[in-house]
Structure formats: structure tokens, C-alpha cells
Amino acid sequence: MKDCSKKGVIVIGGGLAGSEAAWQIAQRGVPVFLYEMRPFETTGAHSTDHLAEIVCSNSLGSNLLSNASGLLLQELRILNSLLVRIADSCALPAGKALAVDREKFSLTVTQHILKHPLITLIRKEVVDLPTGTVCIIATGPLTSPRFAEKLQQLIQSPFLYFYDALCPLIDAHSIDFNYTFKASRYSDSNSSADYINCPLTQDQYIELSQELAQGERVKLHDFEKEIFFEGCLPIEIMAKRGLHTLRFGPLRPTGLIDPRTKKRPYAVVQLRQDNIAASLYNMVGFQTNLTFKEQDRIFRIIPALQKAEFVRYGQLHRNTFINSPKLLFPTLQFKILPLLFFAGQLAGFEGYAGNIASGLVAGINGARIFQGQEPLVFPRQTIIGELVWYMTHAEPEYFQPMKANFGLFNVSLEDNLPQDKISRTLALSQRSLKKIEALARQINEGYS
Ligand SMILES: Cc1cc2nc3c(=O)[nH]c(=O)nc-3n(C[C@H](O)[C@H](O)[C@H](O)COP(=O)(O)OP(=O)(O)OC[C@H]3O[C@@H](n4cnc5c(N)ncnc54)[C@H](O)[C@@H]3O)c2cc1C
Structure with a gap:
């Protein structure tokens, strides 16, 4: 790799974290060399450049402040996140969630990065670690094997991993709308009906659940143990846990009334719009590792999908991560080499x-180190601060990746929070947002 140490900060990986990091650094007047392979x-999972x-x-999650992902999105807006701003501008109808047209979203991010006068995008696989320079490593769960080998030598301990799965995408024209109704969960006559709902009778649900549980799955390598992220379990693994698991999970019918029967269906498969043209829909919660042949057979049990054309089948991927509590400071610096x-x-x-939040934190701190300033530890009692705190202070032996959630907040009786859940989470959100606004004023001084 060219020596860019005097000239700017190196960011390796142009994914969600790396793109946000590059933007935050450049916005602070520091040149960036962004490497994307x-x-x-x-x-194996990405399909564009x-x-x-x-x-x-x-979906980037709920937009509601009573939900931790809504709070996280709002904190990111206050801190001028490029990616959340673009996500808002590419939003699709998705009830209370922020779902985006994925093509428009990533294309717009690419255009912004390419246009920034301080960012140089280098299309190249990084295989060596840079030395003597501020560098952000954001090569993601599917880090290239050659670079992963180098990282392994650097961290001097094995990577951790779990399996994550993709859900199938369907051509909208192939959905049989005679067997669907449009609605968002708990919607009333004033709400938008954003999801295509495919109701199932009891018999259809039982058949689907049993076939999913018994379906043939793609085999993992012998040396790989099946470790899944609980928040993104393959549908067939959930089905194996019990006949009714799916009906209380992604196929739950709660908050949905079929206008034709005026009743709540026994179970519902939801399809969510995937692009602005509304020509593609994804099967919500149907991430899977069934063989393509089995997906083609089993998903047709759903009456609306009898003639479905799958433009992408579900797939399973290994997700690699480091033991952050052991290796990182709460500024996201690597303990052994704090320029990394x-x-x-x-x-x-x-x-x-x-x-995106982690890229924002690393980007702000990378720029500060480059400019000779102290890096920031994001304040506790904000969702970004608590997330970073968890990553760097969890029990190393049991460390697993974590999503934003209100359980990360250390709440005591003295906080005097309301008893009911919604009021309590809203109060936590309001408190977080005040702290983030103060932080934004502090870190944006001099960077208007
Ligand atoms: C199959 C799969 C399904 C997922 N589904 C979801 C989901 O539904 N919802 C969700 O919230 N999250 C999901 N995730 C997690 C998802 O990966 C993250 O939320 C997010 O994309 C991670 O951002 P990142 O920037 O860390 O990595 P990425 O977005 O993956 O970006 C890493 C980038 O680094 C590049 N790169 C890798 N190695 C090198 C190298 N040596 N040199 C240069 N460039 C390199 C890659 O090409 C990539 O562009 C999924 C992950 C996988 C793998």
C-alpha cells in the first residue's frame, strides 16, 4: 500500500461503516484515502460495485423514538450522518420503519463520496496493514481472506464468528394478489398500508412450518459449527424450535385484519417493498440456508407465491468479528496500535x-487524532455511547455482536423513569437526545 501517512487518513472498506467514517473525516478537513476491493x-454477498x-x-429499523433503533437514527441525524441523511431521502413506504430503495441509497452514497474533494476512492483489495498512519479498518463481516489472515496475525487471537442469512427477493409481477391484502401492522384508516400480507390458514401454516423444519439445507464445512445471531435466525432454524414458533415470530398475525374476512388470519407472511419502482419485494424474516431447490418448492405453499419468481434466493454467510472488549478502547482505537x-x-x-454509528465514531476520532486532538469517548446514556461502551466493555469470553437496544442503558431507581414501557423508553430517548445535542455542539465547533 502507498504511504499516505503524511497526507491523510486511510479507511479500508467502503461499506456502511467505512463510507460514513470517510465522510466524517473529510468533513473535518482531513484528506481520506478510501480503499474498496x-x-x-x-x-459473495454484495452484488454491485x-x-x-x-x-x-x-430496513434500517424503526423510526419511532420508543424504539432503540429510532433513537439511534435520530442521534445519527443530529450528528450529521451522511448515510442516514441519504437513507431519509431514499425512504420507501414501510410503516413506522425506515426502509430504503437499496440501489438508490448506495448509488447516492457513492456519488457523494466521489464528489468530495478530500476523498480519494481507491478500488483495490488491501492485503497489508498500513503502518505509521491513522487507519480505520472497516472491512465488514466478509473481510477478504488474505486481509483477514493479516488481521489475525495483528490481533494474535482467533476471530469469532456467527452465521447470518439473506432473505429471498421476489418479482412483484409474479405475486398472486388474489391471496394478499395491503396493510401495516396495527394500521387504522389514517395509516398507510405499506406491506403486502399473505394470510395463511391453519392447515397452510402447519404445512409450511413442517416443510421448513424438514427442508434440505446447504451443508457447512465440517470445521464450522452452526452459530447464529439470535436476531437474524434462518427461518428453518426457527421452525425447528417448535410448530408455533413462527406464528409468534415473523409470521405473527397480530395487528393485521384481512379486509375480506374482517378477521385476523391464523398466520401472515409479510412482503416488504424493496425498490422505488415497487417491482421487487423481500420476504420479511425469511432469511434462510435452505437449498435453492427447496426454497423454490417450499415457499410455493404460500398461496400468493404459487407462481413467484425469485430474483434472489436466500443464502447463509459467515460473519467474522474480533473480540472488541479485549482489543479496543472506547474510542474504537486498537489497544496495541492506537493509530488503528x-x-x-x-x-x-x-x-x-x-x-453506520460505529463509522461515525471512528471517523470523528480518526480525524481528531490526525489533527493532534484528544479522541472522544461518546457519553454514556446516549444509545451510541452505550453501544460503543458495550463493544469495548462486555465480557470477552461471551462477547457477541449487539444491536441498539434499551437494555444497554444502565437505569437506576434514581432516574425516576415512568413505569410503563413506552413512556419509559420515550423518557430515555429524550434524555439521550439532549446529551447528543450537547455533544454535537461540542464536536462541531470549528467545523461548520
Ligand atoms: C449475508 C448477510 C446478510 C445481512 N443481513 C443484514 C440485515 O438484514 N440487516 C442488518 O442490519 N444487517 C445485516 N447484515 C450485517 C451487515 O453486514 C451489516 O449490517 C453492515 O453491512 C456491516 O457494515 P460494514 O461496513 O461493517 O461492512 P460491509 O457493509 O460489508 O462493508 C465492508 C466493505 O469492505 C470491503 N472489503 C472487504 N475486505 C476488503 C479488503 N481487504 N480491501 C478492501 N475492501 C475490502 C467489502 O467489499 C465491503 O464493501 C448482513 C450481513 C451479511 C453478510
């Missing part, structure tokens, strides 16, 4: 918005 090398490509669900930062899923952040 696509399209010359691929990860765009930066910040979203590989599976197109880790961000994104590789550092254990889970969920699109969480990964």
Missing part, C-alpha cells in the same frame, strides 16, 4: 444503523 474482488451496499433486508481503529460489523456492531 469491489468490483475486482467480491464478498457501489459503496455502502445493503446486502439483505432494506476498528469499525463496523468486524468490531461487533450489528444492524445497519449500528454499523
Whole structure:
């Protein structure tokens, strides 16, 4: 790798974390050299050469402040996150969630990065670690094997991993709308009906659940143990846990009334719009490792999908991450070489918005170190601060990636929070947002 140490900060990986990091650094007047290996090398999950490509669900989570992902998105807006601003501008109808047109989102991020006068995008796989320079490593859960080998030598301990899965995408024209109704969960006549709902009778549900549980799965290598992220379990693994597991999970019918029967269906498969043209829909919660042949057979049990054309089948991928509590400071600096930062899923952040947040933190701190300033520890009692705190202070032996959630807040009786859940989470959100606004004023001084 060219020596860029005197000239700027190096960011390795142009995914969600790396793109946000590069932007934050450049916005602070520091030149950035952003390395992205696509399209010359691929990860197996990405399918374009765009930066910040979203590989599976197109949802960044709930936008509601009573939900931790809504709070996280709002904190990121206050801190001028490029990616959340672009996500807002590419939003699709998705009830209370922020779902985006994935193509438009990543294309717009790429255009912004390319246009920034201080960012140089270098399309190349990094295989060596830079030395003597501020560098952010954000190569994601599918870090290229050659670079992973180098990282392994650097961290001097084995990577941790779990398996993550992609859900199938369907051509909208092939959905049989005679067997669907449009609605958002708990919607009333004033709400938008954003999801295509495919109701199932009891018999259809039982058949689907049993077939999923018994379906043939793609085999993992002998040396690989099946470790899944609980928040993104393959549908067939959930089905194996019990006949009714899916009906209380992704196929729950709560808050949905079929207008034709005026009743709540026994179970519901939801399809979420995937692009602005509404020509593609993804199967919500149907991430899977069934063989393509089995997906083709089993999903047709759903009456609306009898003639479905799958433009992408579900797939399973290994997700690699480091033991951040052992290896990183709460500034996201690598303890052994503090000029190096880790961000994104590789550092254990889970969920699109969480990964963007980690890029923002590493980017702000990378720029500060480059400019001779002290790096920041984001304040506790904000969701970003608590997420980073968890990543760097969890019990190393049991460390697993984590999404934003209110359980990360250390709440005591003295906080005097309301008893009911919604009021309590809203109060926590309001407190966080005040702290983030104060932080934004502090870190943006001199960077208007
Ligand atoms: C199959 C799969 C499905 C997922 N589904 C979801 C989901 O539904 N919802 C969700 O919130 N999260 C999901 N995730 C997690 C998702 O990866 C993260 O939320 C997010 O993309 C991680 O951001 P990142 O920036 O860390 O990594 P990425 O977005 O993956 O970016 C890393 C980038 O680094 C590049 N790169 C890798 N090695 C090198 C190298 N040596 N040199 C140069 N460039 C390199 C890659 O090409 C990539 O562009 C999924 C992950 C996978 C693998």
C-alpha cells in the first residue's frame, strides 16, 4: 500500500461503516484515502460495485423514538450522518420503519463520496496493514481472506464468528394478489398500508412450518459449527424450535385484519417493498440456508407465491468479528496500535444503523487524532455511547455482536423513569437526545 501517512487518513472498506467514517473525516478537513476491493474482488454477498451496499433486508429499523433503533437514527441525524441523511431521502413506504430503495441509497452514497474533494476512492483489495498512519479498518463481516489472515496475525487471537442469512427477493409481477391484502401492522384508516400480507390458514401454516423444519439445507464445512445471531435466525432454524414458533415470530398475525374476512388470519407472511419502482419485494424474516431447490418448492405453499419468481434466493454467510472488549478502547482505537481503529460489523456492531454509528465514531476520532486532538469517548446514556461502551466493555469470553437496544442503558431507581414501557423508553430517548445535542455542539465547533 502507498504511504499516505503524511497526507491523510486511510479507511479500508467502503461499506456502511467505512463510507460514513470517510465522510466524517473529510468533513473535518482531513484528506481520506478510501480503499474498496469491489468490483475486482467480491464478498459473495454484495452484488454491485457501489459503496455502502445493503446486502439483505432494506430496513434500517424503526423510526419511532420508543424504539432503540429510532433513537439511534435520530442521534445519527443530529450528528450529521451522511448515510442516514441519504437513507431519509431514499425512504420507501414501510410503516413506522425506515426502509430504503437499496440501489438508490448506495448509488447516492457513492456519488457523494466521489464528489468530495478530500476523498480519494481507491478500488483495490488491501492485503497489508498500513503502518505509521491513522487507519480505520472497516472491512465488514466478509473481510477478504488474505486481509483477514493479516488481521489475525495483528490481533494474535482467533476471530469469532456467527452465521447470518439473506432473505429471498421476489418479482412483484409474479405475486398472486388474489391471496394478499395491503396493510401495516396495527394500521387504522389514517395509516398507510405499506406491506403486502399473505394470510395463511391453519392447515397452510402447519404445512409450511413442517416443510421448513424438514427442508434440505446447504451443508457447512465440517470445521464450522452452526452459530447464529439470535436476531437474524434462518427461518428453518426457527421452525425447528417448535410448530408455533413462527406464528409468534415473523409470521405473527397480530395487528393485521384481512379486509375480506374482517378477521385476523391464523398466520401472515409479510412482503416488504424493496425498490422505488415497487417491482421487487423481500420476504420479511425469511432469511434462510435452505437449498435453492427447496426454497423454490417450499415457499410455493404460500398461496400468493404459487407462481413467484425469485430474483434472489436466500443464502447463509459467515460473519467474522474480533473480540472488541479485549482489543479496543472506547474510542474504537486498537489497544496495541492506537493509530488503528476498528469499525463496523468486524468490531461487533450489528444492524445497519449500528454499523453506520460505529463509522461515525471512528471517523470523528480518526480525524481528531490526525489533527493532534484528544479522541472522544461518546457519553454514556446516549444509545451510541452505550453501544460503543458495550463493544469495548462486555465480557470477552461471551462477547457477541449487539444491536441498539434499551437494555444497554444502565437505569437506576434514581432516574425516576415512568413505569410503563413506552413512556419509559420515550423518557430515555429524550434524555439521550439532549446529551447528543450537547455533544454535537461540542464536536462541531470549528467545523461548520
Ligand atoms: C449475508 C448477510 C446478510 C445481512 N443481513 C443484514 C440485515 O438484514 N440487516 C442488518 O442490519 N444487517 C445485516 N447484515 C450485517 C451487515 O453486514 C451489516 O449490517 C453492515 O453491512 C456491516 O457494515 P460494514 O461496513 O461493517 O461492512 P460491509 O457493509 O460489508 O462493508 C465492508 C466493505 O469492505 C470491503 N472489503 C472487504 N475486505 C476488503 C479488503 N481487504 N480491501 C478492501 N475492501 C475490502 C467489502 O467489499 C465491503 O464493501 C448482513 C450481513 C451479511 C453478510
